[in-house]
Every structure is written in C-alpha cells, then in structure tokens.
Amino acid sequence: MNLPHSKSRYLLLFTLAFMLLGSMCLAQNRNERDRERINTLLSNAKTSLNRSNLSTSLNQAQAALDLAEKNEDVQKSWEAKNLIGEVYLTQNDFQKAIHIFLEMSMQAEKVNNYSVSANGYLSLANIYSHMGAFTKANETYAIAYDQFNKIDYELGMIEVKAAASLNHLTANNLKNALASYKTLLALAEKDNLAYFKLIAHDGLLEVYQKTKDNRKGIATGKAYLSLIETEGGSEQMAANAHNRMAALYLNTGENDKAIESLQQAESIGQTGQAGNKILAHTYELFSKAYDALGNKAESNRYRNQFNSLDRRLPAEASYHTDDLEEAETLARELEKTSRAIITEEQLAKEADEKNKREEILKDEIARLKSLEHEALVGNRELGHTALEAEYIHQDLMVAQHEFESTERQAEILRYKESLVRHQLELKVAEEEKLILQQQAEISEKRQQIYLIIGGAFLLIAIILGVEYVRIRKLNKLLKSQQDTIHQRNVELEISNSTIMEKNAKLHKAHEELKRTQANLIQAEKMSALGMLTAGIAHEVNNPISFVSNGLQILDENISETFDTLSTFEQIIQLNDIDEIKSNYNIHKSENQSVSVLKKDTADLLEDVKFGATRITEIVDGLRIFSRKDEKKFKKAQLSDIIESALLISKSKYKGRVQIIKEYGNNIPSIDCYPGQLNQIFINLIGNASDAIEGEGWIKIMLQNIDNKYVRAIVQDSGSGMTEDVKKKIFEPLYTTKESGKGTGLGLSITTDIIKTHRGHIDVRSKVGVGTAFILTLQVDLMKGKNQESDS
Structure with missing residues (x-):
C-alpha cells in the first residue's frame, strides 16, 4: 500500500470538494445579484408606467424578463410578463396583451403550473372585460377559478370572484352582479379579508342604487361606512359611499339626510383625497337636493360649481366598444390568432429541438x-x-x-x-x-478501493449507530417533555379554574364598588345640600330682618299718623283754630312734620321691597340648583348659571373675597343641563374660597371661541397646588381638606358632568400664586344628544 500516493488522492479529493463548494457559492452570489437586478428593473418599469413613459417601461420589463428566464426564476418571469401586458393594455394594443398572457397560461398549464396559468387567465379575462367582451370575460374568469381550485388557492378564487362581480356590474347585468357580490361578501367574511369586504359592500351599494332598492341600499351604505372607519378604507371610498347614500335618500324623499351625506362627501373632496370626479358628482347631487327642497339659489350655486369643476376634469378614456357584439367577435378573433401563433411557435420549437x-x-x-x-x-x-x-x-x-x-x-x-x-x-x-x-497497479488500486469501501461502510455504521443512540435519547427527552406538557396542562386547567373563581369574586367586588360609589355620590349630594341649606339660612336671615324691622317701625309710624289724624278730627269738630295750630306745632316738633314722616315711611317700604327681592333671588338660585335635569339638553346662558352659583355660595366668600367678572361679548347660549353645570360652578367657587386664606379675589371669565365653544375660567388668588396634588384632584375620595370638611367627590363628579356634556376640563396651578380651572363646552349639542335620548 503506497501511503504517499493515498495522501495525494485524499488531497485531490479535498481540493475538488473545495472547488465545488466555491463554485456553488459563486453561483449563489451570482443568482442573488441577478435577482436584485431583476427587482430593480421591475420597480423602475412600474415607476415609468405610472409616469406614462410606456416605451421605457416596456424596455425595462423586457430586460427583467430576459434575466429572469436566464436564471429560470418562474415567479419573476410571471411578474415581468404581467407588467409587459399592462403596458400593451395601456397602449390599447389588445393583440400583444392577449398574446403574452395567453402564451404564459398555455405554457404553465402544459407543465401543470396552475398558479401561473390561473393568474394568466385572470389577466386575460380583465382585458376582455376592458374591451367590452363581457361574455368572453365571464368564460375566462371561470377557467381561472377552476385553475385556482385545482391547487386549492382560496385567496385566488376570491380575487377571481371580485373581478367577475365587477364584470357583471360593468355589463349592467345587475341580477348576476348582486348574486356574485353576495357570494364574494360571504367568502370575505369567512376568512375575515377586510379588503374584499370593502369591495363587496361597494359593489352591493352600487347595485342597490341602480335597482333603486333604497332601503337595502341605505342599510348596506351604513354598514359600508362603518367598515371603512374600522378597517381603514380610503377617503375615495368614503366620499363615493356618501354620494351613493345621498342618491338613495333623494329617492326616498329624505332630502335633509341627503344633504348631510353630501356635506360629508364635500368635506372629503375638498381635502383633495377623493378626486375631482367624485367632487363633481357631489355638486351635481347637491343641486338636485336643493331643487327638491325648492331652494333655487343654493341649487344654482352648486350647479355653477359643478360646471366650473367639470370643465377642469380631464377627458375620461374608454376602451369599451359601442357595439358589444363587435367587441365579443374581436376578442375571440384576437385570442384565436394568438393561440394559432403560439401553437405554431411551439411546434417549430419542438421540431428544432428534435x-x-x-x-x-x-x-x-x-x-x-x-x-x-x-x-x-x-x-x-x-x-x-x-x-x-x-x-x-x-x-x-x-x-x-x-x-x-x-x-x-x-x-x-x-x-x-x-x-x-x-x-x-x-x-x-x-x-x-x-x-x-498494468495488472499489478490495478491490484493495488483494488485493495485501496476495498479499504476505502470498508472504511466508508464502517464510517456509515458508526454514524448510524451514533444517530440511533441520539434518536433514542431524543425520544426519551420528547417523552419526558410530553409528560411535562401534560402536567403543565393539568396545572393550567387548575389555574384557569382558580382565575375564573377570582374573576367571579372580582366581579362581585366591582358591583360592590359601584354601589359604594353611588352611595358616596349621594353622600356628596347630601353634603352639598347641607351647605346649600346653611347658605340659604344665612342669606334669607338678612332680608327677613329688613322686612321685620321695617314692618315694626312702619307700624309705629302708621299708629302715630292715625293718632295725629284723630286729634285733628277732634279739633275740627270743636272749630278751635288756635288749638289746631298749637297741636300742629306740637306734633311738628315731635314728628318733624308730616312730610318727614312720609319720607321715613317710604324708605322703610323700600327696605321691605329690597328684602323681598333678595328672598326672590335666593329662591330662584335654589330653584336652579335643585332643579331635576330633563332628558334633553336645554339652551342656557352660562352667565345666568354662574350668577345663581355665586348667589348660593355667597356665604363662603362674602366680606373677604372679591368677585371679578369678565364676561366676553356675544357669548352664545349652550346646550346643557343647567342644574348640573350649576353644581360644577358651586364646587369650583367653593373650592376657590376655601383655598384663599383671609382676603383675596376670584376671577370668572367667559370667552366665545368661533361660536362653536364657550370657555369658562375660574381663577383664584389662593395657595395653589403642587404637581403631585394636581395629578390626584380628580380621583374619587381624594381631598386636601381637613376631616369633616370635604368628601373628595366634588371634582370627580365635576369630571363626570363635563364628560356628559362632551366638554373638557383643565387645571393650571402654581404654589403661592393661585389656581385656574378651565372648562371648554360645545355650543351645539342639542341634536346629537336628543337623538341619543330618543334611541
């Protein structure tokens, strides 16, 4: 066995493996660069199309298509072809548009790529609908729906159903459009698809408007507007919905509601969010509504606005053929031509490959x-x-x-x-x-191969053994985890039961807290009533003293007058003139003449009248304070309510606190519950008086804000509040007063009353300077509140 030769082979194998890995990395980097280049080209092509630079858009999309096909990127190829088809459609070149989408669909369908083929047929159907070939479009929509159904792609089927519904509506086939939009709405609600729910409501509203099914249309319109608000529909959708609602109200004779809807549409249209076309439609409906109300001036004004705006509208392009039969024939001939060309190209390509x-x-x-x-x-x-x-x-x-x-x-x-x-x-x-x-060399190589194979088998056996042991450990770990999860589930069920019990207890405690709060509010009212009674007792005491003292003196004067008259009567009877003069002089010295007596009597009567007037004012203040609020708002002047509160609270500030009133000009009456606002100002004036140690001042200001709001400011020269106190003053039961002098509910109740009036309350305070409470109340709430009360 030649070891150096074996080492060289191993080194060669490692080198080949490294080169293969390097080539794979280079190929991957090249693919990523190509994909980024394709995305850039597609993005630029879309931008050029939006700017109507069709030639540049077509070239960029074609370059993206070539690069995508080179890299065999099916998704990007489809995106590029789709964009090329849009350019052809914008150029009204229906033949090329149909050709590219039909070719894409046929090729994808041939290799069972139903996702691409379904999208191709959907684009084809949209082209046919754009041409006015509605029947051909319906047939193609059905093909696209079946293709998506084969791969069970529900979102694609919903998109096809939305496009087919619009095709029925454009063709004025209202019966099929109604059924199709209802199906679309059911599918969208099933999967909670907000966009398609908006599309379905918009289509149904238009169908009901065209069929003049006014009640269903109005109900659908209300649901549509609510959906736009909750799901974030566009401003254009909202303006269009308001216009359609106005047209339905005009059909039912509800002209006031029609004008309200049109005002909403006009408000949106003037912001530039809805477009001139919708704004022109709004002005046209305004003119019709005022015609129905007999208001010719307003009708002519909106008609002039419509004419002025209409002249600025761009000419609306239309790709539909006037003769629908001609459109159907043209669409079928264009598809037939493209299909023949595609088939011929495929046959030629197959023959060339053969x-x-x-x-x-x-x-x-x-x-x-x-x-x-x-x-x-x-x-x-x-x-x-x-x-x-x-x-x-x-x-x-x-x-x-x-x-x-x-x-x-x-x-x-x-x-x-x-x-x-x-x-x-x-x-x-x-x-x-x-x-x-070279038999000897072959024998050696065979031995090396046997060793390598044996080593490979041994290595495989070791790897399999290690994997087997690891899998057994994983199985044991998995079983342990499953047991733990089961135990956690049991604990979770126990915990859920405990939480449910605690929730029940919390609910019961919440009910108890509500009852306690109601009792505390009642206690605050009783406390306020006690203060009111004390104030009234104090205030009524003075005028009663005036009346009592004046009546006593008046009684004495009248007695003297009658005595004098009796004397004169006796003297006259005796005809003694000298005695008359003597007695007259005596009485003159005692009473300083009858004229003086008459003047004193008149002054006493004035005091009696003043006391009676004061009693009337106090009773009026009590009537305003104690009056039970009705179910509807009433128009009232804040100045009158404040004057009543000042009268009732006079015992708290009289003699030591100066009241400064700055009521602005043209303060409008507001919709309110006068009794509740009276209670607010009694609380604020009372708190301001308590915050002033010794002498000081309270300034009350009223301001008119654009005839929409009235602002009331109650400012004092008291001690002021720290930031910590200012954060807590509106909390129930929080008070800075001594025990027995306050319940801590006055400002909490004030906050609730302000919320009832849909107003706002703010507080500004500085330690050592004073405090100002700022109330902002709406002027016109009568209509909205009455409607809520009636409902």
Missing part, C-alpha cells in the same frame, strides 16, 4: 462506431468490452427510436443523460484496456 436531438444522436453513433473500430483493429480482442460496446450500440438505437417517438421535454432530458452515461461507459472500456496492461 432536429438537434437527431444531430446529437448521429454524432454519438458515429463516435461509437469509431471507438468500436479502434477497439477491433487492436492486437487483442476486447472480448466482453466489445460485447458491451455492441450492447451500447443497440441501446443507442433503441434510444434513437424512443427520442423520435416522444414529444415531451422531460423525456428528451432523460435521453440526453443516457447518452452521457454511454459515453462514460466507453471511456471506462478504454481505461479497462489500459488497466489490462
């Missing part, structure tokens, strides 16, 4: 005969080798006969491999002839 195979066979037969001749002219007979050569010759003849009878590419490749194998066998025969001359 000729090439025959030439190869002839060359190989000639070579075999030459080898056989060389073997026979030698000094020694080849014996078994010559017999093998004869067998090879016979095999080649049989192969030639089989090559002539077959027409499939796969069989051709197998026979080519057979030829290569026979060539190798002839080379082996030549090597055997040389080996006969």
Whole structure:
C-alpha cells in the first residue's frame, strides 16, 4: 500500500470538494445579484408606467424578463410578463396583451403550473372585460377559478370572484352582479379579508342604487361606512359611499339626510383625497337636493360649481366598444390568432429541438462506431468490452427510436443523460484496456478501493449507530417533555379554574364598588345640600330682618299718623283754630312734620321691597340648583348659571373675597343641563374660597371661541397646588381638606358632568400664586344628544 500516493488522492479529493463548494457559492452570489437586478428593473418599469413613459417601461420589463428566464426564476418571469401586458393594455394594443398572457397560461398549464396559468387567465379575462367582451370575460374568469381550485388557492378564487362581480356590474347585468357580490361578501367574511369586504359592500351599494332598492341600499351604505372607519378604507371610498347614500335618500324623499351625506362627501373632496370626479358628482347631487327642497339659489350655486369643476376634469378614456357584439367577435378573433401563433411557435420549437436531438444522436453513433473500430483493429480482442460496446450500440438505437417517438421535454432530458452515461461507459472500456496492461497497479488500486469501501461502510455504521443512540435519547427527552406538557396542562386547567373563581369574586367586588360609589355620590349630594341649606339660612336671615324691622317701625309710624289724624278730627269738630295750630306745632316738633314722616315711611317700604327681592333671588338660585335635569339638553346662558352659583355660595366668600367678572361679548347660549353645570360652578367657587386664606379675589371669565365653544375660567388668588396634588384632584375620595370638611367627590363628579356634556376640563396651578380651572363646552349639542335620548 503506497501511503504517499493515498495522501495525494485524499488531497485531490479535498481540493475538488473545495472547488465545488466555491463554485456553488459563486453561483449563489451570482443568482442573488441577478435577482436584485431583476427587482430593480421591475420597480423602475412600474415607476415609468405610472409616469406614462410606456416605451421605457416596456424596455425595462423586457430586460427583467430576459434575466429572469436566464436564471429560470418562474415567479419573476410571471411578474415581468404581467407588467409587459399592462403596458400593451395601456397602449390599447389588445393583440400583444392577449398574446403574452395567453402564451404564459398555455405554457404553465402544459407543465401543470396552475398558479401561473390561473393568474394568466385572470389577466386575460380583465382585458376582455376592458374591451367590452363581457361574455368572453365571464368564460375566462371561470377557467381561472377552476385553475385556482385545482391547487386549492382560496385567496385566488376570491380575487377571481371580485373581478367577475365587477364584470357583471360593468355589463349592467345587475341580477348576476348582486348574486356574485353576495357570494364574494360571504367568502370575505369567512376568512375575515377586510379588503374584499370593502369591495363587496361597494359593489352591493352600487347595485342597490341602480335597482333603486333604497332601503337595502341605505342599510348596506351604513354598514359600508362603518367598515371603512374600522378597517381603514380610503377617503375615495368614503366620499363615493356618501354620494351613493345621498342618491338613495333623494329617492326616498329624505332630502335633509341627503344633504348631510353630501356635506360629508364635500368635506372629503375638498381635502383633495377623493378626486375631482367624485367632487363633481357631489355638486351635481347637491343641486338636485336643493331643487327638491325648492331652494333655487343654493341649487344654482352648486350647479355653477359643478360646471366650473367639470370643465377642469380631464377627458375620461374608454376602451369599451359601442357595439358589444363587435367587441365579443374581436376578442375571440384576437385570442384565436394568438393561440394559432403560439401553437405554431411551439411546434417549430419542438421540431428544432428534435432536429438537434437527431444531430446529437448521429454524432454519438458515429463516435461509437469509431471507438468500436479502434477497439477491433487492436492486437487483442476486447472480448466482453466489445460485447458491451455492441450492447451500447443497440441501446443507442433503441434510444434513437424512443427520442423520435416522444414529444415531451422531460423525456428528451432523460435521453440526453443516457447518452452521457454511454459515453462514460466507453471511456471506462478504454481505461479497462489500459488497466489490462498494468495488472499489478490495478491490484493495488483494488485493495485501496476495498479499504476505502470498508472504511466508508464502517464510517456509515458508526454514524448510524451514533444517530440511533441520539434518536433514542431524543425520544426519551420528547417523552419526558410530553409528560411535562401534560402536567403543565393539568396545572393550567387548575389555574384557569382558580382565575375564573377570582374573576367571579372580582366581579362581585366591582358591583360592590359601584354601589359604594353611588352611595358616596349621594353622600356628596347630601353634603352639598347641607351647605346649600346653611347658605340659604344665612342669606334669607338678612332680608327677613329688613322686612321685620321695617314692618315694626312702619307700624309705629302708621299708629302715630292715625293718632295725629284723630286729634285733628277732634279739633275740627270743636272749630278751635288756635288749638289746631298749637297741636300742629306740637306734633311738628315731635314728628318733624308730616312730610318727614312720609319720607321715613317710604324708605322703610323700600327696605321691605329690597328684602323681598333678595328672598326672590335666593329662591330662584335654589330653584336652579335643585332643579331635576330633563332628558334633553336645554339652551342656557352660562352667565345666568354662574350668577345663581355665586348667589348660593355667597356665604363662603362674602366680606373677604372679591368677585371679578369678565364676561366676553356675544357669548352664545349652550346646550346643557343647567342644574348640573350649576353644581360644577358651586364646587369650583367653593373650592376657590376655601383655598384663599383671609382676603383675596376670584376671577370668572367667559370667552366665545368661533361660536362653536364657550370657555369658562375660574381663577383664584389662593395657595395653589403642587404637581403631585394636581395629578390626584380628580380621583374619587381624594381631598386636601381637613376631616369633616370635604368628601373628595366634588371634582370627580365635576369630571363626570363635563364628560356628559362632551366638554373638557383643565387645571393650571402654581404654589403661592393661585389656581385656574378651565372648562371648554360645545355650543351645539342639542341634536346629537336628543337623538341619543330618543334611541
């Protein structure tokens, strides 16, 4: 055994293996570069097509196709052909467009690649529908559907159903369109495909509009708009849906609702998201709606806008033939022509390949005969080798006969491999002839081969043994893991039961918390009512004092007046003039004349009137505070509500806190529950008063914001709040007041009331400076809230 020779062979094997690995890596890198180049070309071609640069797009797509076919990349080849077909379709070159998709479909179908063939037939059907050959398009859609069905590709079948539905709708075959869109919607909802659900709703809405099935159309439109909002439909979809809803409302005579829908469509259209075509349709429907309402001025205004916009619209291209029969005939003739050309090209290609195979066979037969001749002219007979050569010759003849009878590419490749194998066998025969001359070397090589084979068998046995042991260990580990998983499942079931029990307890605790919260809110209301009662008692006491004191003095004055009159009456009866003057002077000195007495009496009456007025104001404030809110909003002035709150809270700030009022101009009335807003301002004024130690001021401002909102600001000169306190003040039960002076529910209730009014509350505060609460309330909520209450 020659060890150096053996080492050189091993080194040669390692070198060959390294070279093979290197060549594989280079081939892989080359394929990756080619794939990146194909993607770049396709991307550039799409960009050029969008920019209407059709010639550049066609050249780039063709270059991508050539490179993809060179690398045998079926997917990229299909993408490139599809893009080339789009360019031809944009150029109205229907013959070339049909040819490329038909060729792609026929070739893919021949090798049972139904994914590519189905997509090709789908593109073909779209071309026929674009031409106006709707019947031919339906036939082709059916073929594409069957192709996708063969590979059970459900998404492809749904895409075909969507295209076929649009074809029925474009052909104005409304009955088939309705059935097809309903089927599409069922398939899309089954697999929760949002895009196709939107397509189905859009198609159904258009069908119902054309058939004037108004009620179903309105219901479908509402569902469509809701789906657009939840699933992220386009602005164009939303504007188009609003326009169709408006047309349906016009059919039912609901002109106000039609105008509401059109306002939504106009709002979208003016942002530039929906396109001029949809905006022009909106203006046209506006004109019709105002015509129905008898508002000629608005109708003419929108008609002028429609005419002005319509003149700026680009001319809409149409590829449909006016005569549908002519379109059907044209489509079928174009397909027939393309099919004949493709068949002829395939036959020519197969004939060319057959000729090439025959030439190869002839060359190989000639070579075999030459080898056989060389073997026979030698000094020694080849014996078994010559017999093998004869067998090879016979095999080649049989192969030639089989090559002539077959027409499939796969069989051709197998026979080519057979030829290569026979060539190798002839080379082996030549090597055997040389080996006969070097018997000793052959014997040594045989021994090396036996050793290598034995070593290989031994190595294989070791590998199999190691794998067997590893697999047994893996099986044991897998069984252990399965047991662990089973145990985890049992523990998980127990845990789920525990969680369910805890959830039940939490639910019960939540109900208890809700009841407790309701009780706390009621307690806050009772506390507020107690404060209110104390304030009223304090405020009513003063005017009652006025009335009581005034009445007492008034009673005395009236008594004196009557006494004087009695005296005068007695004197008059006695006709004693001097005595009358004397008594008059006496009474004048005591009462400072009747005129003074009259003035005092008038002043007392004014005090009584003032006290009565104050009592009326306090009662009005109490009425506003204690009034039960109705189910509907009412228009009310915030200034009136604030004045009522100030009157009720007067006992908290009177004599030490200055009230500054800055009510802006043109403050509109707002939709609200006056009693609830009154409670908010009582809470805010009370908190502001409590925050001021000693003397200070509270400023109340009202601002009009675009006649859409009213902003109320309650600012004080109190101690202010830290950031930590400011974060917690709206939490239920949180209070900075001493025990017994506050429940911590006032601002929490205020927040709930603001949410009920769909408003916003904000707080700004600085320690040592003061605090400001900012309330922003909407002006017009009457309509939306009443509708909610009615529902």
